Amino acid sequence: MTTAAHQQPATDKNASTKGAISIRNVTKIYDPKGANVLAVDDCSLEIAPAEVCMIVGPSGCGKTTLLNAIAGFHSITSGQIDLDGEMLCGPDKPLADQGADRVVVFQNGALFPWKTLADNVAYGPIVQGLMNKADAREKAISMLSEAGLSGVADKYPGEVSSGMARRAEIVRALINDPKVLLLDEPYRAMDALTKSIMHESLLEVYDRTRVTIFFITHDLEEAIFLGDRVIVMTTRPARTKKIVEVKINRPRDYRLLSSEEFRILVQETKEAVHEEAVKAFEAGERELA
Ligand SMILES: Nc1ncnc2c1ncn2[C@@H]1O[C@H](COP(=O)(O)OP(=O)(O)O)[C@@H](O)[C@H]1O
Numbered sequence: 001m002t003t004a005a006h007q008q009p010a011t012d013k014n015a016s017t018k019g020a021i022s023i024r025n026v027t028k029i030y031d032p033k034g035a036n037v038l039a040v041d042d043c044s045l046e047i048a049p050a051e052v053c054m055i056v057g058p059s060g061c062g063k064t065t066l067l068n069a070i071a072g073f074h075s076i077t078s079g080q081i082d083l084d085g086e087m088l089c090g091p092d093k094p095l096a097d098q099g100a101d102r103v104v105v106f107q108n109g110a111l112f113p114w115k116t117l118a119d120n121v122a123y124g125p126i127v128q129g130l131m132n133k134a135d136a137r138e139k140a141i142s143m144l145s146e147a148g149l150s151g152v153a154d155k156y157p158g159e160v161s162s163g164m165a166r167r168a169e170i171v172r173a174l175i176n177d178p179k180v181l182l183l184d185e186p187y188r189a190m191d192a193l194t195k196s197i198m199h200e201s202l203l204e205v206y207d208r209t210r211v212t213i214f215f216i217t218h219d220l221e222e223a224i225f226l227g228d229r230v231i232v233m234t235t236r237p238a239r240t241k242k243i244v245e246v247k248i249n250r251p252r253d254y255r256l257l258s259s260e261e262f263r264i265l266v267q268e269t270k271e272a273v274h275e276e277a278v279k280a281f282e283a284g285e286r287e288l289a
């Protein structure tokens with residue numbers, strides 16, 4: 001049997017009406033009765049459906065903490081996070097299901113090395129009982145080929161480049177048609193050229209799916225190149241310090257990197273991040289003293 005879903009262009013699904021994330025007055029304290037680490041403090045942010053929202057800020061400021069709360073990996077101390085008007089995370093709410101509506105791609109690859117790329121991509125819907133094996137594989141192969149990976153669908157992760165494996169991971173994340181894609185420094189360890197290929201490929205996927213993207217990075221060029229907005233977080237505890245609007249038309253390609261408007265936005269972001277990094281550094285020195 002052929003599933004109709006993968007034959008439809010994803011743009012038909014009117015995805016831009018879903019995937020609104022509302023983060024309201026979120027505070028997260030780790031180990032409140034012991035070390036009492038205030039990681040996120042009264043942080044609020046509204047993310048529109050189909051927005052590419054980039055998060056930057058000093059190391060240890062609380063970015064991953066916020067992503068984990070949106071993902072439902074841990075609870076928060078106060079405040080509330082909603083997805084399309086439904087509460088995902090709040091102090092009194094039990095941890096949300098790791099539902100198909102939000103998927104996470106982490107810094108370190110997470111493909112099963114003993115499965116081919118196609119079987120990795122097909123794995124989720126099979127174990128969740130959403131598709132039978134044949135349909136899931138068919139959809140996986142079709143999505144891999146849309147992402148330019150048809151030639152390597154039957155290879156194992158160890159047999160392909162790290163860039164290809166990363167692209168396959170994004171495909172795997174999207175097979176269940178999630179509302180939100182959460183990425184935590186997914187291209188951190190890559191060289192600049194591979195990264196720029198990753199960026200173009202992610203934007204192509206985004207154009208097809210219009211999934212809401214919440215993307216943490218240290219790389220400010222990456223942030224401006226991909227984002228609709230770049231949220232600069234304060235040094236810990238995380239709050240929003242500055243929001244940089246990136247009003248640059250899509251589709252975008254690598255030539256944008258040398259344009260004046262791009263450089264100006266990177267510089268503006270850099271100044272805000274630098275200010276916070278200095279504060280983090282000085283706070284660190286005080287803690288050591
Ligand atoms: N499980 C935990 N228990 C206690 N403190 C934690 C825990 N996880 C993270 N932290 C602390 O919370 C702060 C924010 O961490 P994190 O969200 O990982 O920062 P970022 O992703 O911005 O680098 C850091 O000071 C970190 O040491």
Ligand SMILES: [Mg+2]
Binds near residue numbers: 063
């Ligand atoms: Mg982090």
